[in-house]
Amino acid sequence: MDVLKLAFLVARVVVKVVARNFVKQPPIMVASKLVLLPLVGGATWYGLHYASEPVHKVLITTTFSVALNIAFLPVVGAVLWFGLHHAIQPVYKVHNAGGVVITGASSGIGKDAAVSLARKGYMVYAGVRKQTDAEALEKLGIASLKPVVGCDVTKQDTINEAVKFVEKDLSGRPLVALVNNAGISKNAPIELMDVDRDAKASFDVNYSGVVRATKAFLPLLRKTGEGARIVQISSVSGLLVQPDMEPYGGAKWALESMSGALRREVSRWKISVSVINPGMVKTDIFGKGKEHRKDLGNKDPTGLYKHLLNAAADNQMLDACERADMPQVTTDAIEHAITSPTPQVRYVCANIAGVPANHWYWLQWLLPDRLMDKVSGPLFFLY
Numbered sequence: 001m002d003v004l005k006l007a008f009l010v011a012r013v014v015v016k017v018v019a020r021n022f023v024k025q026p027p028i029m030v031a032s033k034l035v036l037l038p039l040v041g042g043a044t045w046y047g048l049h050y051a052s053e054p055v056h057k058v059l060i061t062t063t064f065s066v067a068l069n070i071a072f073l074p075v076v077g078a079v080l081w082f083g084l085h086h087a088i089q090p091v092y093k094v095h096n097a098g099g100v101v102i103t104g105a106s107s108g109i110g111k112d113a114a115v116s117l118a119r120k121g122y123m124v125y126a127g128v129r130k131q132t133d134a135e136a137l138e139k140l141g142i143a144s145l146k147p148v149v150g151c152d153v154t155k156q157d158t159i160n161e162a163v164k165f166v167e168k169d170l171s172g173r174p175l176v177a178l179v180n181n182a183g184i185s186k187n188a189p190i191e192l193m194d195v196d197r198d199a200k201a202s203f204d205v206n207y208s209g210v211v212r213a214t215k216a217f218l219p220l221l222r223k224t225g226e227g228a229r230i231v232q233i234s235s236v237s238g239l240l241v242q243p244d245m246e247p248y249g250g251a252k253w254a255l256e257s258m259s260g261a262l263r264r265e266v267s268r269w270k271i272s273v274s275v276i277n278p279g280m281v282k283t284d285i286f287g288k289g290k291e292h293r294k295d296l297g298n299k300d301p302t303g304l305y306k307h308l309l310n311a312a313a314d315n316q317m318l319d320a321c322e323r324a325d326m327p328q329v330t331t332d333a334i335e336h337a338i339t340s341p342t343p344q345v346r347y348v349c350a351n352i353a354g355v356p357a358n359h360w361y362w363l364q365w366l367l368p369d370r371l372m373d374k375v376s377g378p379l380f381f382l383y
């Protein structure tokens with residue numbers, strides 16, 4: 001790892017020295033020439049070497065060598081890619097004790113992670129909106145799991161109250177991590193979307209809510225300093241384009257952009273930012289959207305969108321929900337992002353319709369947009 005870093009450093013110095021003192025050209029031009037130099041040299045050597053050989057022998061040898069190079073190119077590329085990846089992976093300080101704040105921890109992914117992290121010895125502050133949810137958490141009898149009642153990510157004052165409560169309760173111990181988990185999902189085909197109600201609500205919770213909580217807890221995380229963590233619960237919908245998945249997908253794509261910016265902004269304090277992109281996880285989120293789906297039928301009396309809104313699509317969705325992973329997969333990713341010295345930037349986990357979510361992610365990356373347009377309906381179990 002250090003050798004690679006050193007080689008990179010030496011190459012940069014060489015390019016800069018040559019650029020400034022000898023050729024007086026911008027470093028990028030010098031670098032590209034230095035890269036070309038061995039290629040030109042190799043080609044010249046090859047030409048001279050074979051100049052006296054019979055043509056058929058040169059053709060056979062050249063074809064063989066080109067084929068060999070093409071075969072090895074992906075291997076060499078992969079080795080270089082992984083080498084670079086490891087060379088630039090920052091190593092973070094690990095805090096084995098201290099506080100972890102999780103928003104939206106009344107159920108599902110947030111609750112599972114809260115219970116697990118509390119059992120591992122962290123002081124977990126579980127944000128919930130309702131008193132009954134706080135009582136349900138208290139009933140679990142885990143001393144290090146503390147509900148923070150009334151924490152609504154759409155209301156800055158309730159988040160500020162949560163910050164005060166956490167700071168007082170920690171009384172000098174570090175706040176290790178903030179897990180921005182609270183989220184809602186109410187989707188519709190674009191033409192049927194209620195922009196003022198659903199798009200506003202979705203962005204208010206899934207995007208602005210994360211910004212509010214992050215802004216409020218950052219001073220405490222910065223006080224912890226090196227090794228503090230921010231974990232964003234996005235979705236694979238923040239990476240894939242899926243029909244009938246707006247405004248949820250849009251808000252999660254916005255969260256991706258915000259998380260990338262945040263990662264770069266807070267890196268100077270050695271605070272890590274990781275994003276979790278789950279496929280489908282068995283939680284209440286699908287049930288909560290049922291009434292909303294029923295409403296959509298009423299907005300489309302002539303059945304314009306019956307290719308998306310029909311019993312077969314609903315059944316396929318139900319089947320995919322059945323095959324969803326348990327929240328343990330997201331808890332594992334969240335815990336890795338908080339406890340590993342080398343947290344990943346992104347964790348794509350769980351499945352969609354039985355297929356690992358990261359396969360869908362790679363598929364979208366590989367396929368041209370127009371081809372993805374053709375296959376995305378059947379792929380995402382719609383029409």
Ligand SMILES: NC(=O)c1ccc[n+]([C@@H]2O[C@H](COP(=O)([O-])OP(=O)(O)OC[C@H]3O[C@@H](n4cnc5c(N)ncnc54)[C@H](OP(=O)(O)O)[C@@H]3O)[C@@H](O)[C@H]2O)c1
Binds near residue numbers: 128151152183278
């Ligand atoms: N389940 C999946 O398949 C899946 C896949 C990808 C991503 N995700 C993401 O995972 C996160 C957790 O979802 P989940 O599946 O665990 O669903 P869930 O069981 O419905 O949990 C959502 C949590 O967010 C809370 N919440 C909603 N609006 C809030 C607000 N304004 N302020 C504070 N908390 C609020 C809910 O609290 P209340 O109980 O008070 O409503 C609940 O605790 C979400 O960000 C979701 O987008 C889920």
